[in-house]
Amino acid sequence: MLDIAEELHRWVEQGRDVAVATVVAVGGSAPRPPGAALAVDAGGTVIGSVSGGCVEGAVYELCRQSLQDGRAVVERFGHSDDDALAAGLTCGGVIDVLIMPVRADHPARPAVAAALAAAARGEATALARIVSGPAELTGRALAVRPDGSPAGGFGAHPALDRTVAAEACAFLDAGRTGTLEIGTEGSRCGAPLTLLIESSVPAPRMIVFGAIDFASALARVGRFLGHHVTVCDARPVFATRERFPDADEVVVEWPHAYLERTDVDARTVLCVLTHDTKFDVPLLEIALRLPVAYVGAMGSRRTHLERDRRLREAGLTDRELARLRSPIGLDLGARTPEETALSIAAEIVAARRGGSGVPLRGARTPIHHEDPPLPAGGTGTRPVTAA
Template identity: 75%
Template sequence: MLDIAEELDRWMRDGRDFAVATVVTVGGSAPRPPGAALAVDADGTVIGSVSGGCVEGAVYDLCVQALQDGEPVRERFGYSDEDAFAVGLTCGGVIEVLVTPVHAGDPLFTAGLAAAARGEAVALARVVRGPAELLGRVLLVRPDGSYEGGLDGRPALERTAAAQARALLDVGRTGSVEISEDGSHCPGGLTLFVESSVPAPRMIVFGAVDFAAALVRAGKFLGYRVTVCDARPVFATRSRFPDADEIVVDWPHRYLQHTATDERTVLCVLTHDAKFDIPLLGEALRLPVAFVGAMGSRRTHEDRDRRLREVGVSERELARLRSPIGLDLGGRTPEETALSIAAEIVAVRNGGSGVPLTGSAAPIHRDRDKTVLGVS
């Protein structure tokens, strides 16, 4: 439900009760990942999606029923040969959804949705399998490990659940966690579904060129917080980059040395000028970031590689460099180039090959981090 936190936060502030259906498990080729949500308010207004259309009608009815009886419910949807569009996933996958009624003013959901809407780090952990009296119980967990909510007066179980939720929050993951019977004082154990909301990942675009303006728009579309950095104040202006979250006038390598990055950060070097590129890439390729790409011709790339080796960049570090940046789409305009760069970023992030799906046997939807921290 945190993927539609901004809208649900507004509903909360408007005093609107609602029921929210959240995808908690996915099998096969399902269209939406765990955490995808659809919500229905008391007037029948709908926001979000759990399946891209395949089972929305049935999920809508479950939400309406949950609003009427006030009880959470878990439902499984799979492929139906007889009436796929009405009750099944035409893609052949399987999803399970948890439908939870939420009253305006509920303190846990109010706090969690407000924090997520502000872009703060927070996790909501809900019991999706276990003893009947615990189904739907909620813990709100913050990055420092503090938590609100309860599991039917079982403090040891609460502490274990909060610790598991914080572990997923620390790495920005959403998924299910099994808590075993051993030490939990919960006969049969239980399953928590943990939704993590973390600040948007960063995209830093170096080089205030026309291609950068198009890439800023693409980065915002993909959900990045986008910074443009250039040492030339005449080019790095708000009028040229109205969609950027931040515009910095500084030498690129110096800015990179002092700004915050993490394992989700994307660095796109569009300057294709050695006096900027070499010191900048020398810094960038040693950082634990998600993506480092640089624009330029094949000849520029070869010269850049040679210069980077001369300043001590190792072969292992050079192997991380995506250059020339982007997938081969045959495009020439700034918008087409930005699309090719964005496509490569998405492919790297998700382990995609970048080849056409037509004629390919590769799975369309890939499982991410299946074994990380027990996420299923």
């Protein structure tokens, strides 16, 4: 549910009773990943999506029922060849959905409210909810901050709280959402448990070096894709808020000096559009040695060869140079700044998701990367050894 945290947090702050449907696990080709959520308030207002439209009507009715009876349930939806009118996924996949009430009197409300508030502020947080286990625990929740401090809990089971908090921190460190299976011994409550752990982490950074018209278009696309966008250039006359209204921040500084002092991580993407050796060579010397997700540099093929030569002279290895995506972007035949920004963004997405960049028409690769098949009659789980 953390994918709709901003709006859902407002609902909870307003004291509304809500029911939330969350994708727990997927099998085959499914349109939304684990953690995708749809919420319904007592007045029937809806936000979010669990399937892109395929089963929303059936999920809506289940949420309304959950609001009335206060029960949490797990429902499976899949493609139905026998009944074309049955609620199912036309893409052929299977999803398990947890529907739970978050009424004012529900024991999970404090943990859910804490996680939603943190996610809405852009802070890192994890939310663990019991999907299957003892009836008195189903639907209970625990929110965990990066330092491991919890909010909420599983009632009279402090040992279970500690176990789940430790596992949730591991999910949060990886920025991952998925299921956690804890055996009877590890659960400390006398029965095996399956939990859904959602992670919400701050937006990944996109740092665009070079205050040019292509950078302005890329800042718009980067923000649209959910990045925190920084534009950096050493020239104050070009690096202005007026020229880059879609950037979260504009920095006037030599690019390599800024990259040396700023924070980056394994999700950060670096786009070097400076197109000037006095900027991009010292910048790329640093960038290609950082543990970031993507490094791309603009320029013609001749520019790339000259840049490659200078970087080798600076001491970069073949392995380091192999990380450089240059010329930057996919071959879309782009001409305008907007088209070029689209080609760069497409390459970033392909690198992140493992896509090939070839047209889907005629391709033999799956549209959605498949997860392991779900076990018969239950939620999909990936066993994790509990502490």
